Amino acid sequence: MLGERFHMDVRYLDKLNKNKEYKAGETITVLNTRGALNKRINRVVANKADKTLYAYDGNQLVATYPTTVGSDDTPSPHGTYKIVNKVKMPWYKATVGEGAQKKIHMLPPGPNNPVGVVWMGLSKPSYGLHGSPKPEGISRQASHGCIRLTNWDVLEVYANIENGATVELK
CATH class of the missing domain: 2.40.440.10 (L,D-transpeptidase catalytic domain-like)
Incomplete structure (x- = not known):
């Protein structure tokens, strides 16, 4: 779900967040994707x-x-x-x-x-x-x-x- 939420491949999300457990309230690193197309x-x-x-x-x-x-x-x-x-x-x-x-x-x-x-x-x-x-x-x-x-x-x-x-x- 995090991969879809942040528009990232889950494996890449894991690379950016080594040793993270993805618990509620935990800070993680994600890509800065572009804004919505208008x-x-x-x-x-x-x-x-x-x-x-x-x-x-x-x-x-x-x-x-x-x-x-x-x-x-x-x-x-x-x-x-x-x-x-x-x-x-x-x-x-x-x-x-x-x-x-x-x-x-x-x-x-x-x-x-x-x-x-x-x-x-x-x-x-x-x-x-x-x-x-x-x-x-x-x-x-x-x-x-x-x-x-x-x-x-x-x-x-x-x-x-x-x-x-x-x-x-x-």
């Missing part, structure tokens, strides 16, 4: 090669975020799409098994939900931008085709982007 985002470009999401207001680049993209088995699509819905604290529908053994489970909202704390659906069904319960895996793992960000980054995008914004996947 720019409108009307277009994002997910560059799959460099695993980065570029956020624009018109033609002005206003932010970049590390991302996780699709794998070779489940690649992210190429093309230009629109954001069609935005959901904060989404439920997640998990399908387990096959055929007669197939079961559907609804996983509750929260930071440990497989899509994190935000889902922004694209005009291409079943694809979207979303958070992650594992910030340390961003840009190191592969997704099932969606664009995955840390929960804190996806919350920033969510706050500054509207339905209808353009999403380019290349």
